[in-house]
Amino acid sequence: MFYRMGRHELRKQVIQIQQFMIGQYGGYEEHKFNRDFREGFHGIEACSFTSDEDVLALKNAAQSHGFRIGVHFPFRAGRSPLRDALLLSTDEAEREEAYRLVAAELEELAGLKPEYVLFHYPKPVILDERVNWNGWRFADSREYICESDISSEELEDLTRRLFEWLAAQSSRYSFTPVLEFDALNRYVYEHDFLEQLLQEFPQVNLCLDTARLYLQERLDPYFDAKSILHTYTKYAHLIHLSNVQVQEEVRNSHHPVLPELSPRDGWAPIEEYLHIIRSCNPTVKIMFEHRSDLLTEEDLLRCYEWVNGILY
Numbered sequence: 001m002f003y004r005m006g007r008h009e010l011r012k013q014v015i016q017i018q019q020f021m022i023g024q025y026g027g028y029e030e031h032k033f034n035r036d037f038r039e040g041f042h043g044i045e046a047c048s049f050t051s052d053e054d055v056l057a058l059k060n061a062a063q064s065h066g067f068r069i070g071v072h073f074p075f076r077a078g079r080s081p082l083r084d085a086l087l088l089s090t091d092e093a094e095r096e097e098a099y100r101l102v103a104a105e106l107e108e109l110a111g112l113k114p115e116y117v118l119f120h121y122p123k124p125v126i127l128d129e130r131v132n133w134n135g136w137r138f139a140d141s142r143e144y145i146c147e148s149d150i151s152s153e154e155l156e157d158l159t160r161r162l163f164e165w166l167a168a169q170s171s172r173y174s175f176t177p178v179l180e181f182d183a184l185n186r187y188v189y190e191h192d193f194l195e196q197l198l199q200e201f202p203q204v205n206l207c208l209d210t211a212r213l214y215l216q217e218r219l220d221p222y223f224d225a226k227s228i229l230h231t232y233t234k235y236a237h238l239i240h241l242s243n244v245q246v247q248e249e250v251r252n253s254h255h256p257v258l259p260e261l262s263p264r265d266g267w268a269p270i271e272e273y274l275h276i277i278r279s280c281n282p283t284v285k286i287m288f289e290h291r292s293d294l295l296t297e298e299d300l301l302r303c304y305e306w307v308n309g310i311l312y
Contacts, residue, residue, distance in 0.1 A: 017041055019311075020304065021070065021238065021287040026077070027054040033061065036292050036300065043068035043115065045238075045287050048077035059112060068115040070178075070238070070287075075105055075117075082140055084120045084182075088158045090150055094142075095158075099165070106173055114175050116237055118207055121179035122159075126150060128185045131220045135250045136183060144183075152187040159194065163201045170203040178237045180207035181228070183216055189228065198235045205237035209289070211244040211253065214268035218246040229273060233280035240289040241307065243268050256290040256303045274310040286311070 022036045023045045037044070044062070046069060049055055062069050073085060085098040102119070109117065125144040127133055138144055166177035188194055198204065213225035233239075245252040247266040261267040277284060286307065292300055 017304075017308070019283065019285050020308075021045055021285055022292075023047070023072075023287060023289055024058065025072075027051060028057040028061070030057070032292070035297065036288070037065070037067075038304070039065065041067060042285055043070055045070040045072050045118070045289075046075060047072035048083070049075060050077050055112070069112060071109060071112075071114045071117045072180075073102065073105065073117060073119050075109060075112075079105075082142060084123045084143065086123050086142065087119065087162050088122045088155065089124060090145065090154065090158075103169075106169055106175075109175075110173055116176040116178045116205070118178040118180050120182045121162075122155065122184075122188075123182060125183045126155065126185040126187065127183070128220065128222065130222065133183075133219065135215065135219050135246070147185055147187075152191060155187050156191075156193045160197060163197045163204050167201045167203045176237055177204045178207050179204065180209060180240065181212070181232075183212075183220075184223065184228070186222065189223065195231065195235075198232075206232055206235045207238050207240055208233060208236050209240040209242075210257075210268060210270060210273050211240075211242045211255075211289075213273075215244055215246060215250065226272065226276060229276045230280065233277050233284065236281055236284050238285035238287050239277060241270075241286050242288070242290040243270055254289060254291045256288070256292060256295050256300070257307065258299065258303055259306050271310060274307065278311050282311070 017038055017040045020038070020041045021043050022041065024032065025047045027049050044058065044067060046058055058069065074080065074083065080101055085102050086094055087098045087102070089095040089098065106117065124142065127144050127146050129146050129148060170177050198206070208229065213228060216223045217225040241257060243252070243255045243257045243261055244250065245255070245266045255261070257270045259271070261270070263269045295303065
């Protein structure tokens with residue numbers, strides 16, 4: 001049974017929740033855990049924790065409630081000027097420093113025993129120069145390069161090295177390396193080298209972000225989000241699920257998914273995405289990467305129920 005006890009007991013529902021996850025970013029928030037988590041959820045994805053106390057609280061909660069921990073790199077905040085590791089940088093020194101940072105964190109995470117560790121791919125993002133990227137947010141200019149700065153062959157070589165290294169780390173530390181798609185250029189969606197590597201190195205999985213896929217489709221006339229879902233969902237360990245509204249400008253990022261958020265009003269076609277996800281990978285984990293504070297407890301439950309009803 002699936003229910004929320006708060007000031008009022010909400011209706012009980014039979015829900016298949018073993019594949020659902022929530023996120024904890026910046027630290028362990030007891031209030032968010034009590035509000036968002038349901039007994040039986042698969043786990044929590046943690047990112048950018050700032051204190052040892054929060055790490056211990058997460059570990060204790062996982063042991064008490066029997067859930068799994070996933071990590072979105074970086075697990076600990078403040079150790080690098082950039083959030084994401086530039087593992088595909090064409091600058092050798094910058095790339096080697098990124099590998100060093102990741103290796104150090106994996107060593108530290110060994111005691112936490114995360115189910116997976118997630119990194120953005122590709123980073124730096126490779127921008128198609130035919131596209132106006134003004135609606136895409138970057139925290140630092142080092143997070144992206146232009147397509148003319150790297151060849152498809154260079155990307156393939158750097159990606160193979162990354163897969164080989166991640167597969168070795170997976171064997172050493174017993175976790176699943178997960179690559180979350182950032183903005184993609186034609187080197188990826190017009191070629192099959194990445195799919196070949198995913199088949200050659202099954203230890204490495206993907207994460208697909210519904211809001212990010214939709215945003216790129218709205219900004220990039222050459223990009224087809226549903227085609228990406230059809231091709232790559234089978235290799236996904238998890239889905240980052242949220243909505244975003246794109247009209248004259250990008251608004252309401254990380255908004256929870258709800259049935260009334262219509263594509264006619266600029267929202268992503270989440271129901272269509274979920275049907276594709278169900279058909280391609282019915283066992284994939286669903287991580288609600290949303291701002292649950294935007295919803296009442298009743299609407300948060302309705303969000304969970306709606307997704308559950310489509311997927312299971």
